[in-house]
Amino acid sequence: MASARRVVVKVGSSSLTTAVGGLDANRLDELVDVLAARRLAGGEVVLVSSGAIAAGLAPLGMHRRPRDLPSQQAAASVGQGLLLAEYTRAFAGAGLTVGQVLLTADDVVRRTHYGNAQRTLERLLALGVVPVVNENDTVATHEIRFGDNDRLAALVAHLVRADALVLLSDVDAVHDGPPDRPGTRRIAHVAGPADLEGVTIGSTGAAGVGTGGMTTKIDAAEIAVAAGVPTLVTAAALARPALAGEDVGTWFSVPGTAVSATRRPSTRRLWLAHAATPAGRLVLDEGAVRAVSERRSSLLPAGVTGVSGTFGAGDPVELVDAFGHALARGLVNYSSDEVPDMLGRSTRELARQWGPAYERELVHRDHLVLLRPGARRA
Structure with missing residues (x-):
């Protein structure tokens, strides 16, 4: 992780917002400080950020994430601008520019769309811009959704040929049981599915602003590893030691030798196997x-x-x-x-x-x- 040239970092809604749905500027600033330091040190960072729907809840007077698609799309429409404005402000403090990239599943599955998304991301990185990627919730339907930004992050990591993927949430690692239960231990390394046999995996957090949980993070890690991208699952509060290569979170390694770019499966196949x-x-x-x-x-x-x-x-x-x-x-x-x-x-x-x-x-x-x-x- 410490030597990875290009890193995709995904952060969940619960790590960016308050319990009532508004953006937490202090938490966002803390994350941006870490990512900006990585970028200014010569690394390349692609940020996949949830939070658009959650950010739009408070302005619309909603107390929890709505269940119906039109309300979700409305909240995303309001929240996406707020989210990007905060990232623009925070990264500008370090002298960095951000570029918004909104994707649907079609954009990484259909060949023409895939090429467009790949070229855009590559050009942004070449220009020194930090791409901020999110699912295009305002137009995505149930039939073409990724299901969660964890899976989107894994496919983006494959799309940009990342050296590593980091999935950040409010849980510090994968554990061998409920994290709040006494005696539960952190699983530091996962080399294959056998390492997770018998492990109880949690779901969406109590705040109700996210859509994922540890299950989708493990699914995303499997997608990334299948594409030759090692993955770290940890808490947003541990982003700095995580990117420095310290022993935090749960590390999903690529079995054997790393998968070469020529042998990596197509994004369409990864989507079909894991996200569709x-x-x-x-x-x-x-x-x-x-x-x-x-x-x-x-x-x-x-x-x-x-x-x-x-x-x-x-x-x-x-x-x-x-x-x-x-x-x-x-x-x-x-x-x-x-x-x-x-x-x-x-x-x-x-x-x-x-x-x-x-x-x-x-x-x-x-x-x-x-x-x-x-x-x-x-």
Whole structure:
């Protein structure tokens, strides 16, 4: 961590706001002091900051984060400007300029959007600017949301080829039980999933201004590690010793040798495996299970025996075996209205009946990712 040239730092809403939802300028200033020092020492910092919705609560007279999407979007619209203004002020005190980058899942999944986001971030860093990234809550819908800025930070770390990712919240580390329970110990190092077996993971904090919790931080760490980016989970109050490489928080290391840039998985595959919420399920017969899991083949209608959920063409779906075990996720080529009449039939037969547009796979192998056994679902 101490020698990492480019670091992505994510901070949660609970670390930036008061219990009633307003921004806490003192806490924000403390974080900016640490990040500015890193930048002025020659490092590169990308800040992924939650807090837009939380910052908009008090001005709108809301006492807790709203549950409905329009109210969340309204709060984000008010709060995003307040949040960026505070970052602009705080970083300006160190002579640094910030640039706002608002992203949706489409921006890191669709190839053209991905390239635009990558070029923008690279150019900002080359100009000495500190990018402040957030999910574009004012326009994001439930179908295209990352789900939490922890996952967004992991994908951004992959996008900018970061040397390390730091996830900051109000909890100092991953523990082997509830942190406030006597005798609970900090887990200092996670080298693989086995190190977290039997560990009870907490959820969203009591303040109710955030959306994540330790579960999403561990999910994000898994995404980053899969992309070759080691990750530290710790408290915002420990940001200074964390970035200095001191023994704080929980360090998720990349197994074996670091994954090279040429071997890193695509952001689309990372999103599908870890961050996308499946809109439906396709049940595969034994032959299709072998074709997908062993031969890495595309999924054809002939190998599907059942379908559930409501989805459109291009939506993520989960591929399961006859016992309901999830094998893979992929982007389906047809809607849930079309699929039932296609089950068990060859693409040639479908093309003869409905035209050449139906001589395609249900899920092409380029848009399909296998899930490791026991993986947590987003």
